[in-house]
Structures are given as structure tokens and as C-alpha cells.
Amino acid sequence: MLIMERLKSPPPLMIVSDLDHTMVDHQDHDNLSLLRFNSLWEDAYRRDSLLVFSTARSPILYKELRKEKPLLTPDIIVTSIGTEIAFGNSMVPDHSWVETLNTDKWNREIVLEETSKFPELTLQPKTEQRLHKVSFYIDEGKGEAVTKELSHLLEKRGLDVKIIHSWGMNLDVIPRGGGKGEALEYLLKKLKAEGMSPVNTLACGDSEHDAELFSIPDVHGVMVSNSQEELLKWHTENALNNSKLIHSSERCADGILQAIDYFKLGPTLSPRDSSEFLNGKADIANPGQEVVRFYLFYERLRRGEIKKYETYIASFNEACHQDAVFFHPAGGEKSLRDTIDELKKYNGNRSGKKFWVWVDQVRVIDNIPGKCIVKFDKWEQCEDERKCCTTTVEFSSKGGGCLVWEQVKQIWSEKSELNDENSCWII
Numbered sequence: 534m535l536i537m538e539r540l541k542s543p544p545p546l547m548i549v550s551d552l553d554h555t556m557v558d559h560q561d562h563d564n565l566s567l568l569r570f571n572s573l574w575e576d577a578y579r580r581d582s583l584l585v586f587s588t589a590r591s592p593i594l595y596k597e598l599r600k601e602k603p604l605l606t607p608d609i610i611v612t613s614i615g616t617e618i619a620f621g622n623s624m625v626p627d628h629s630w631v632e633t634l635n636t637d638k639w640n641r642e643i644v645l646e647e648t649s650k651f652p653e654l655t656l657q658p659k660t661e662q663r664l665h666k667v668s669f670y671i672d673e674g675k676g677e678a679v680t681k682e683l684s685h686l687l688e689k690r691g692l693d694v695k696i697i698h699s700w701g702m703n704l705d706v707i708p709r710g711g712g713k714g715e716a717l718e719y720l721l722k723k724l725k726a727e728g729m730s731p732v733n734t735l736a737c738g739d740s741e742h743d744a745e746l747f748s749i750p751d752v753h754g755v756m757v758s759n760s761q762e763e764l765l766k767w768h769t770e771n772a773l774n775n776s777k778l779i780h781s782s783e784r785c786a787d788g789i790l791q792a793i794d795y796f797k798l799g800p801t802l803s804p805r806d807s808s809e810f811l812n813g814k815a816d817i818a819n820p821g822q823e824v825v826r827f828y829l830f831y832e833r834l835r836r837g838e839i840k841k842y843e844t845y846i847a848s849f850n851e852a853c854h855q856d857a858v859f860f861h862p863a864g865g866e867k868s869l870r871d872t873i874d875e876l877k878k879y880n881g882n883r884s885g886k887k888f889w890v891w892v893d894q895v896r897v898i899d900n901i902p903g904k905c906i907v908k909f910d911k912w913e914q915c916e917d918e919r920k921c922c923t924t925t926v927e928f929s930s931k932g933g934g935c936l937v938w939e940q941v942k943q944i945w946s947e948k949s950e951l952n953d954e955n956s957c958w959i960i
Contacts, residue, residue, distance in 0.1 A: 536583065536608045536620060539896060540729055546798050547583040547724075547731035549611075549717055549746060550789060551738040552590065555757055557602050558785035564603055566786040568891060571605050573790065573803040575895045575909075576825040582799075583731065585720070587611040587713045589705070589742050592624065593660040600919075603912065605893050614697060614742060615716035616665035616707050622894065630719060634665045638693035639708040641667060647686045653679055654704065665711055671704040679704065699741050699763070713738075714745025717752070733798050737789045740764055744771075747778050754778040755792035757785055804829055811845060820907050820928050821895035823852075823936050828911060831960070832890035837881025849873050853938040854929070860942040862922050862958060869941055872960055879959060888915045892924075904929050904939075910946055913958075920958065921949040 550556045558566050574584060586607040588595060595612050598604065610619050616634060618627040644667045648654050653675040657668040671679060676698035683706075687694055693709040717736065724730050736746035736754045741763040747754040748771075756764055758781050765780070772778050779795055781788030794801040804825055807813075811830055813822075827849060833839050850870050857869035892909045899906040904927070911924045922943040929937045941960065 537727055537729065539608075540581065540583075542581070543729050544582045544731045545733065546578060546793075547585060547734045548789070549585040549587050549734065549736045549752075551713075551740070551743050551746075552586055552588040552595070552598060552604075554739045554759060554785065555737050555743070556586065556786055556789070557598065557604070558759075561785070563887065564889065566784065567603060568889060569803040569805050570786040570789060571603065571891050571893075572805045572825055572829065573800065574605060575892055576804050576819075576822050577800045579895050580819065580821055580897065583608045585609040585611065585717075587615065587716065587743075587746065589614045589699070589703075591661050591663055591666075592617065592619070603889060603891050603914065605891075606910075609720065611713065611716045611720075613663045613666045614705055614707055614711070615713040615745075616663060616711040618716055618720070630716070631664070633719070634708045634711050636693075636708065636710065638691070639665065640690075640692060643690050643692060644687065644694070644706050647683065647690065648706070650686075651679055651683065657703075665708050667706045669704045669706075670702055671698070673701060676701070676704065697742060700761070712745050713742060714748055717746055717749055721749070733796070735789070735792060735796065735798060737792065738764070739785075741767060744768075747772060747775070752777065753792065753796045753798070755788055755795075756780045757788035758782050759784045759788075811839075820897060820905050820926075820936055821909070823928070824892055824895055824907055824909060824926060828890050828892050831876070832888065834876060835879050835881070835883040835890075836886075836888055837884035839880075842880055843877065846873060846876055852936065857938050858940050859960060860940075862943040862945045869938060876959070883915060886915055889913075898925075910948070911943070919949070921946040922958070 556567065584605060584607045590598065590612055592612050595610065606622050610624060618630045619625055620627065648669065653672040654669040657670060661668040680696045680698055684696055695707050695709055695712055697705045734752045736752050738746055739757050739760040741761065744764060744767045754777060756768060779792060781791045783791045790801050793799055811826060813826060830845055834842050839845060850873050853869050853873065858866050859869040859872045860866045891912050893912060895907060895909040897905050898908045907926045907928065909924055910921055912921045923946045925942045926938065927940040929939050931937055
């Protein structure tokens, strides 16, 4: 598994989260809760913990969501209601999981043949039809009756399937061995076989699709405050006495942070919520924290939200080696100190606009005594324009455990929507 290259010991925490209406709040047009989670994850957890997204979306619709929302890159992505598993930024598929679902009890053609007998069912778009998932829209109020009759017909044809009715309008047919819960159990077994069982696992969801996640032994769970009635009904009937499962009072990603705090799974104060974060001392054991700190300052500066910004600029300049260099993605290089000093003229130039900055996949790629190299994706969005640079920062250390910026190098990411030399990119 690709994630094993990063982990040096069992992860203290593995978060397994649904996306729509759980990690992503579609009513939060400023993405405040998601950005709050992002900053905390990259600051405190990315270096040694695991982030897993588990969604009903197909890989195609998942990629579309990533273009719409400031989502982090998960270590593992489970799509199509737990019937597809992939790893890392490149979404390398888990072929062993595919083979697990390839049984003689599953046949898409038979499913399509039997479902064609129901006028209440309409096939969803081709993007949602997958090797181990057949998806339909269903007429309102017909879910229970259709599920019962269809189950009987498919059983008579020798199939063993799950029929999942959700949101009152969706009906999915998948193999019995598939599903979000089974996918999580499979991943936990795989990690255990590698000696990397998470110390704690937190499952997060809002719909009946996610109920299986909350049924895995020794897994903490949170139903976010905006959970569907179907999930709350399931909880009342099946898990009311499960002390490891809570119904948060906060929506979506904020509900996830609330659960981390409730179960005492780790830090919960996001850098975006800490008035002292910008004044914090660099932690040589966690250089990624310095990256999060700088770009949080950069965002707030350009939004015009920092009163004594000159003080912070002077502080960041002090943290740079006198010969430190910045390599711009459009080509050319200049003094890093001069680049940071020039930030003064950009103070407030994004005030009143929808402007966000976030970093993703902050990781140490080289660490030798007295020096470390951190690599990450730096994202910047202003209104509907989105840009991304793959960034490498070289740090050295000096007495007292302080970090010194030696070099910043950026290249346009293939994920960026705008990457020409005429684009306004500062750092």
C-alpha cells in the first residue's frame, strides 16, 4: 500500500468520513467548516494519521466535487457505496477488493433484467453505473415495496445483493459483500496485516448509507447534527446503547471536530480558530505546522484581516535565511525575504471577495539532522478562479529548535485551473 511509505508507526487516528452533507456542507457557501477541518488536519494529523473518504459518489462525481470544494486529498478513497477502493493522489485501485466482490452471486445483467420490470425505477446516468453497482432513481414513496419485491426476484435468480434506498429518491443494488462497512472492515484488516492498525478510528456520516460504518466493533462514530431521519431512526432501533456513537450538535465538518474532542482522539482547535496561532513558535518536530501558519497569515493579509501585519511580515522575514531564495512557478528567482516584504502592498487586495488559501498533503520528504524538506500543494481561490502550485520548502534548524526558511520552490500543478505566466501568483 502506498500509504505505508509515509507511516513509520501505527496511525494514532484514522478518520473515515462520508462527503456530501458530512465533510462537505453544501449550505456553507464560504466552506468555513471544511477549511477549519483542513487546517487542523494538515497542522496536527497529516504527518502520522490517515484520512479516508467514503462516499456513494462514483469516482467521476467525486472528482467533480473536488473541483467545486476545497477538499483535501485523502490517503484512501472509497467510492460507489463501498464497492471501489483506491489509494493516494493517483487513486490507485485496490484490485484485491475488486476480486473480493467478483463472486457468482453477483451479475449486473441479471440485476438490469429484473429491475426493468419496475416502472418506478429509472436508471441514473452512466457515470453512476459501475462494475459492482447499479443505481436508479425511484418514485417517491415506492422504496419499501420495490426493495422487498426486487430482493425476492434477485434471490430467486441466485444473486446475493444489498438494495440500498436513500434520500427518498435513490435506489442502489450492490453485491452483499460490498458497502461502506465491509470496505472499512477490509481496510482495517489490511492495515493490521501490515502492522499499522490505527490506534483509534472515527467514522463520520449523515445518511443510512453510513449506518454500516457505525456497526464495526471498536470504531468511534459521529452522526452529524444534520443527519437524515432514516439514520436517526436506525440509531434508535439498533444502536441507542452504543457509547462509541454520538449525534453531534454541530453540522458537517464541525461535527467531526466535536467528535474528536468528545472521544479525546487528539487536538481539536483549528489554527483558523486560534487567536494565538500566528504567534506560535515553530516546532522543529512538525515543520508542516510552519507551512500552515504562513499560508493562514497570507490569506488573512490579502483579505485585510490583520491589523499589525507589518509585525508578522518582519517576524516571517526573520525566520528566513539572509540568502533564502524563492523560485516562482512562471520562472525566475528572487530573494525570499524580498518576496515576503513585498506582501505589504497586497494587504487587503482581496477584501470583500470570496478568497481562500489552503494547503494539502503537507509531508516531510527528506529529514536529516539540521535540515528537512517539506512538500505540499498550495491552493488559492478567488471567486471562481482556482490555482494550485506544488511547493517544496527547505528548512534548516538553529538553536532553540527554531526553523529557518532556506528555499521555496513552486511549479504549476496539473490540477491547477490556471497556470500561465500572466496569472497573478505571489507565493
